[in-house]
Amino acid sequence: MKLFRGSSGPEGVPAQGSQKLTRRSSGLGELSRSWESVENLCVLDLGSTSPANIRHFTEHGHRIYSEDLLTASTDPELMTKDEQGAPTLDSRKFLADNLVYPAAHFDVVFCWNLPDYLDESLVKPVVGRLWSVLKPGGMLLAFFHTRDAGPDSPCHRFHIIGSDTLEMQKIELRREARRGPTGAVHTAVSDGFKLQRVFNNRNIENLFRDFASIKFFLARDNVREVLVVR
Amino acid sequence: MSTAASGLAQIGKSVVIKGELSGSEDLYLDGQVEGSIALKGNSLTVGPNGQVKASIDAKAIVVQGKLDGNIQASDRVDLRKSAIVTGDITAQRISIEEGAFLKGKVDIHRSDGK
Numbered sequence: 001m002k003l004f005r006g007s008s009g010p011e012g013v014p015a016q017g018s019q020k021l022t023r024r025s026s027g028l029g030e031l032s033r034s035w036e037s038v039e040n041l042c043v044l045d046l047g048s049t050s051p052a053n054i055r056h057f058t059e060h061g062h063r064i065y066s067e068d069l070l071t072a073s074t075d076p077e078l079m080t081k082d083e084q085g086a087p088t089l090d091s092r093k094f095l096a097d098n099l100v101y102p103a104a105h106f107d108v109v110f111c112w113n114l115p116d117y118l119d120e121s122l123v124k125p126v127v128g129r130l131w132s133v134l135k136p137g138g139m140l141l142a143f144f145h146t147r148d149a150g151p152d153s154p155c156h157r158f159h160i161i162g163s164d165t166l167e168m169q170k171i172e173l174r175r176e177a178r179r180g181p182t183g184a185v186h187t188a189v190s191d192g193f194k195l196q197r198v199f200n201n202r203n204i205e206n207l208f209r210d211f212a213s214i215k216f217f218l219a220r221d222n223v224r225e226v227l228v229v230r
Numbered sequence: 231m232s233t234a235a236s237g238l239a240q241i242g243k244s245v246v247i248k249g250e251l252s253g254s255e256d257l258y259l260d261g262q263v264e265g266s267i268a269l270k271g272n273s274l275t276v277g278p279n280g281q282v283k284a285s286i287d288a289k290a291i292v293v294q295g296k297l298d299g300n301i302q303a304s305d306r307v308d309l310r311k312s313a314i315v316t317g318d319i320t321a322q323r324i325s326i327e328e329g330a331f332l333k334g335k336v337d338i339h340r341s342d343g344k
Contacts, residue, residue: 061340
């Protein structure tokens with residue numbers, strides 16, 4: 001696994017970028033085919049709130065939950081220190097405040113590119129929680145950059161605009177709230193979320209080792225789509 | 231609470247209410263409310279300065295401010311771009327502007343009982 005940057009601990013709200021790109025998604029296509037005849041799905045979208053995604057699922061009679069985990073991970077209250085005194089995020093507090101759902105609740109989870117941008121200390125605990133909230137046989141879609149994508153690959157929001165088509169919207173800026181040495185909170189605007197690392201295929205298989213199956217789709221834009229089944 | 235010339239009841243941004251709020255007329259809420267709001271058959275608008283920690287039951291609900299609580303609308307819910315909502319939404323129709331923030335469930339109940 002190649003690490004790019006350490007974690008940052010600010011509270012942030014992704015600003016809405018105007019650049020939008022359309023891309024085909026083989027993973028989404030396969031998911032769509034699998035739920036074609038299924039009614040009343042329970043879906044969890046872990047990206048920024050997307051009106052398109054909410055519309056897509058509610059129009060088909062499904063229930064959708066929206067929870068922006070990346071933004072939630074920038075809560076300054078999560079900052080703590082590990083045993084060596086190095087700054088890290090408190091994964092227990094994070095999971096006490098987020099992803100709080102009954103076991104085996106969801107049929108589908110959209111992770112999008114969350115694992116690539118989430119702080120290292122949160123990735124495994126979050127995937128563990130996702131395993132528990134997915135129903136047996138439930139599916140999770142995640143995107144991972146390849147090494148060729150480079151460390152400055154922008155973070156995107158993903159909007160579903162067709163059964164196998166996504167609109168990608170770059171998150172360009174975010175507002176930050178940092179705690180200063182006196183404890184006071186200062187706000188600032190900074191660049192969007194930074195790519196934290198690149199997972200290779202083996203890292204990805206290890207990350208999802210508790211799941212029943214994993215399928216890779218290599219896309220042209222230096223992204224691997226991964227569809228896992230609990 | 232004041233009533234504007236339009237007949238719409240209003241709660242201004244300096245007003246703080248804790249408890250149960252109910253009524254039978256449309257309400258514009260730009261202050262702070264903590265508890266529950268029941269306006270069955272009427273609409274509620276949470277203005278841009280509104281900060282609500284309450285469960286809401288109304289015919290139509292428009293959110294421009296901050297809302298922490300579950301929403302039950304017999305007709306529709308509109309989340310405007312400045313809306314920050316944490317809670318589950320049940321409605322017949324929903325409209326969400328680009329930029330709105332939602333942490334919670336959206337469950338659409340069609341009038342045909344679906």
